[in-house]
Amino acid sequence: MCGIVGLYLKNDKYESELGKLFAPMLIAMTERGPDSAGFAVYGDAVEDGIKLTLRHEDENYDWAALAKDIEKALDTKVDWFQNSKVAVFKVGVDAEKVEDYLEQNHDDVLIMSSGKSIEILKEVGLPERIVDMFKLENMKGSHIVGHTRMATESAVTMAGSHPFSTGLDLCLVHNGSFSNHNRLRKELQREGIEFNTENDTEVAAGYLTYRLQQGDSLNEALENALKTLDGFYTLTIGTKDGFAVVRDPIACKPAVIAETDDYVAMASEYQALTTLPGIEDAKVWEPEPARIYVWERNGN
Amino acid sequence: MSTNNLAEKAAFETINGVGTVDLSVQTVRDLNQALHDQHDEMTIEKWDVLNPKGHHNLAVGVDQKLKIDIHGPAGYYCAGMNQEAEITIHGHTGQGVAENMMSGVVRVKGNASSAAGATAHGGLLIIEGDAGSRCGISMKGVDILVKGSVGHMSCFMGQAGVLAVCGDAGDALGDSLYEAHIYVKGSVKSLGADCIEKEMRAEHIEELTELFERAGVTDQDPRDFKRYGSARQLYNFKVDNAGAY
Numbered sequence: 001m002c003g004i005v006g007l008y009l010k011n012d013k014y015e016s017e018l019g020k021l022f023a024p025m026l027i028a029m030t031e032r033g034p035d036s037a038g039f040a041v042y043g044d045a046v047e048d049g050i051k052l053t054l055r056h057e058d059e060n061y062d063w064a065a066l067a068k069d070i071e072k073a074l075d076t077k078v079d080w081f082q083n084s085k086v087a088v089f090k091v092g093v094d095a096e097k098v099e100d101y102l103e104q105n106h107d108d109v110l111i112m113s114s115g116k117s118i119e120i121l122k123e124v125g126l127p128e129r130i131v132d133m134f135k136l137e138n139m140k141g142s143h144i145v146g147h148t149r150m151a152t153e154s155a156v157t158m159a160g161s162h163p164f165s166t167g168l169d170l171c172l173v174h175n176g177s178f179s180n181h182n183r184l185r186k187e188l189q190r191e192g193i194e195f196n197t198e199n200d201t202e203v204a205a206g207y208l209t210y211r212l213q214q215g216d217s218l219n220e221a222l223e224n225a226l227k228t229l230d231g232f233y234t235l236t237i238g239t240k241d242g243f244a245v246v247r248d249p250i251a252c253k254p255a256v257i258a259e260t261d262d263y264v265a266m267a268s269e270y271q272a273l274t275t276l277p278g279i280e281d282a283k284v285w286e287p288e289p290a291r292i293y294v295w296e297r298n299g300n
Numbered sequence: 301m302s303t304n305n306l307a308e309k310a311a312f313e314t315i316n317g318v319g320t321v322d323l324s325v326q327t328v329r330d331l332n333q334a335l336h337d338q339h340d341e342m343t344i345e346k347w348d349v350l351n352p353k354g355h356h357n358l359a360v361g362v363d364q365k366l367k368i369d370i371h372g373p374a375g376y377y378c379a380g381m382n383q384e385a386e387i388t389i390h391g392h393t394g395q396g397v398a399e400n401m402m403s404g405v406v407r408v409k410g411n412a413s414s415a416a417g418a419t420a421h422g423g424l425l426i427i428e429g430d431a432g433s434r435c436g437i438s439m440k441g442v443d444i445l446v447k448g449s450v451g452h453m454s455c456f457m458g459q460a461g462v463l464a465v466c467g468d469a470g471d472a473l474g475d476s477l478y479e480a481h482i483y484v485k486g487s488v489k490s491l492g493a494d495c496i497e498k499e500m501r502a503e504h505i506e507e508l509t510e511l512f513e514r515a516g517v518t519d520q521d522p523r524d525f526k527r528y529g530s531a532r533q534l535y536n537f538k539v540d541n542a543g544a545y
Contacts, residue, residue: 254394
């Protein structure tokens with residue numbers, strides 16, 4: 001099963017209420033995915049440098065010390081704040097530099113996401129618990145995608161939860177399963193893509209990362225994904241400026257989209273959309289199979 | 301206004317003789333039980349369902365000549381297994397609306413998701429908007445009228461009944477079709493295996509005219525429609541066709 005939800009604001013009318021509008025959408029999908037939940041929220045962008053979402057198993061981990069280490073080692077300024085087991089670091093250098101430094105010197109710190117505005121937050125447990133844990137209702141931003149997981153292909157762990165990071169400011173959530181993920185994982189490993197779990201969605205995320213590294217645009221990467229990924233799926237891809245939705249050619253996995261003058265919302269089921277403002281008059285439809293839908297503010 | 305205490309708490313209210321279930325207060329179980337309780341003796345004919353908000357399994361398994369209005373969007377399997385009731389959804393519906401219907405009338409004022417009227421044996425399903433993929437999959441005698449368009453693989457393995465589409469049809473219409481009759485006014489993206497266009501004869505004009513009358517549709521001319529049916533090459537196994545299965 002699993003549930004997917006996404007909310008993309010077309011203008012700034014609801015930006016300060018993004019988390020408040022989104023929390024009930026995520027919780028509404030509890031029946032489709034009670035094992036774990038997560039979301040990628042886009043907002044509070046950094047102009048220069050990079051924003052990283054970092055996680056440490058120890059809730060009392062000394063993030064201040066880590067920030068100081070990074071400042072000293074990379075000769076840069078670090079702004080940071082903690083949110084449960086996760087901390088958001090804004091660092092004045094490029095992503096690769098910080099990521100390399102962390103991997104070499106602090107390999108107990110997990111990098112959940114990196115980009116200008118993305119923050120990926122996910123944990124094991126009921127969606128309601130994850131919403132409370134990260135205080136989702138207080139979050140502001142331009143768009144957000146989320147997932148509630150009913151595990152089928154691999155274990156219930158934080159690492160196997162969605163969204164999966166697929167590159168700078170990019171993430172993937174998935175409802176369905178892939179049947180060719182084992183072979184594809186091996187092929188991608190040969191190309192240098194690393195995997196942390198046995199999860200099939202991580203392979204799809206790795207595939208998109210690989211195609212984008214090869215120079216594909218997001219659209220081209222998704223066209224290639226439609227040809228390469230075997231299975232049944234509805235995918236939602238969060239990008240810096242919006243999100244994309246694609247369903248497999250048979251379209252067994254549900255998806256419904258609602259659009260008004262102020263937002264585009266997608267969900268596995270209509271139930272997740274009923275709390276949105278103006279939903280009664282929204283245009284509501286099902287995305288067609290094997291068609292790539294993209295909504296982005298800058299239209300690129 | 302009076303309150304019926306069937307159980308410890310009110311499962312529904314009766315407002316001006318209309319059974320009213322408000323799903324922001326009552327449960328889907330309350331609703332379906334109240335409707336099923338009408339089976340032996342019909343004491344309340346008309347029913348209003350308020351605040352459906354996309355809940356699944358609304359008005360499922362009704363087997364009495366009730367008139368039920370669902371005021372808002374419904375989730376999966378709405379009006380499934382219906383017998384005899386007249387059920388109107390004033391909104392969109394999720395997957396499998398009127399699936400396995402036996403008789404009665406189900407009308408969707410908005411769009412319907414995939415598998416509308418799946419495996420239904422009888423009755424009439426009217427979708428005033430569009431229907432998603434696999435509309436009328438494995439239909440066994442139901443008549444389905446879609447005023448908008450239908451998605452891919454509609455009428456897949458359709459065995460009996462009529463699927464009439466006033467808009468367009470998606471890919472693989474009527475794939476592996478048995479004896480269901482398909483009529484489409486607009487374009488057909490592609491026909492499925494063993495589905496072919498057939499001549500529109502007088503009896504088919506008559507069939508469609510009668511369907512429009514029953515559905516209360518007055519703005520359609522049966523002569524604008526094309527007919528599609530089974531080429532009858534696949535439904536008995538022939539070794540020559542092995543590649544097509």
